Amino acid sequence: MSRLRETTARGLIIAAVVLGSFMGATDSSIVILSLTSISRHFDVGTSEASWVLITYLLAVTGFLIPFGRLGDVMGKKNIFVAGFALFTASSFFCGASPGFFWLILFRALQGIGGAMITATGPALLSVSLPEQVRGRALGYLSAANALGLAAGFGLGGVILHFLSWKWIFYLNVPVGICAVAIAYLVIPRDAGRRMTWGSSISREHCWSSSLRGSSPPRSRSGRSMAGRPFPLSPSSPSRSCSPGSSSPGNGARRSLCSSWGS
The missing domain is CATH 1.20.1250.20 (MFS general substrate transporter like domains)
Structure with a gap:
């Protein structure tokens, strides 16, 4: 039934x-x-x-x-x-x-x-x-x-x-x-995820700060990855999201990866 x-x-x-x-x-x-x-x-x-x-x-x-x-x-x-x-x-x-x-x-x-x-x-x-x-x-x-x-x-x-x-x-x-x-x-009452203006603005700020404050990421061979898709997933095998990376803008990139994965 x-x-x-x-x-x-x-x-x-x-x-x-x-x-x-x-x-x-x-x-x-x-x-x-x-x-x-x-x-x-x-x-x-x-x-x-x-x-x-x-x-x-x-x-x-x-x-x-x-x-x-x-x-x-x-x-x-x-x-x-x-x-x-x-x-x-x-x-x-x-x-x-x-x-x-x-x-x-x-x-x-x-x-x-x-x-x-x-x-x-x-x-x-x-x-x-x-x-x-x-x-x-x-x-x-x-x-x-x-x-x-x-x-x-x-x-x-x-x-x-x-x-x-x-x-x-x-x-x-x-x-x-x-x-x-x-x-x-x-239609279910909670159909579709609700986002507040604050969470939307914080995510957009994370995007913009990461793009402004970081240099183009490089591959493991040392070649520039400018023009290639930026790895957004924290599980992506890239040094741009690794905690030990010390390149400029690393903190903004870590916040981007953590917010995207949450």
């Missing part, structure tokens, strides 16, 4: 992350078909209506790296669930926008939520799943991303034929609510 429960939990984790990737990819292509309807509804030109698409893409690409870093500090699950909630709420307000300015604003918030999902989704699968199913789950994630980009055009055409352009955003709401609930309940 416990094995069945564990398998079900793994499947729900994969479903939540894959669904987030699919929805984020779909929303970057499904809006293209609705630009004409949006420009007609708000009485704006097609060039102005294209900002509905551009704003989303700029927000996703601009906030992808910052939220990936923030996930290391605050926890990947927290960023993923908050991003999915922001994406879902922004989708509703995009459909209910009273003016074109508000549509652009909520579309930017939707892009920020999409960046939070995209930045932490693959890492969540890596830290929440065992090694034997991790590769398959990441394959599902990549397939969902590609399928979402391709399916957006067909899905958008069907929605525009039978419904209004607003339903392109409204359909994200019930799916997003279910996915947020699943992610919050099923």
Whole structure:
């Protein structure tokens, strides 16, 4: 019974992350078909209506790296669930926008939520799943991303034929609510290692001090190893990490090796 429960939990984790990737990819292509309807509804030109698409893409690409870093500090699950909630709420307000300015604003918030999902989704699968199913789950994630980009055009055409352009955003709401609930309940609370700003700064300081204060390490034959990969592991057979080494910057290198191995 416990094995069945564990398998079900793994499947729900994969479903939540894959669904987030699919929805984020779909929303970057499904809006293209609705630009004409949006420009007609708000009485704006097609060039102005294209900002509905551009704003989303700029927000996703601009906030992808910052939220990936923030996930290391605050926890990947927290960023993923908050991003999915922001994406879902922004989708509703995009459909209910009273003016074109508000549509652009909520579309930017939707892009920020999409960046939070995209930045932490693959890492969540890596830290929440065992090694034997991790590769398959990441394959599902990549397939969902590609399928979402391709399916957006067909899905958008069907929605525009039978419904209004607003339903392109409204359909994200019930799916997003279910996915947020699943992610919050099923993904482990400690998924992803949390790092404090102090530990992050100390490690970066260790890197910089070691690189500034040490001369290029030399091999056992006495030849310079400049331009070769620096041995970061304490178990690496190099004199740069040996306690008896007396070359300049040896103390900084020892602190680098000890912090890296811990």
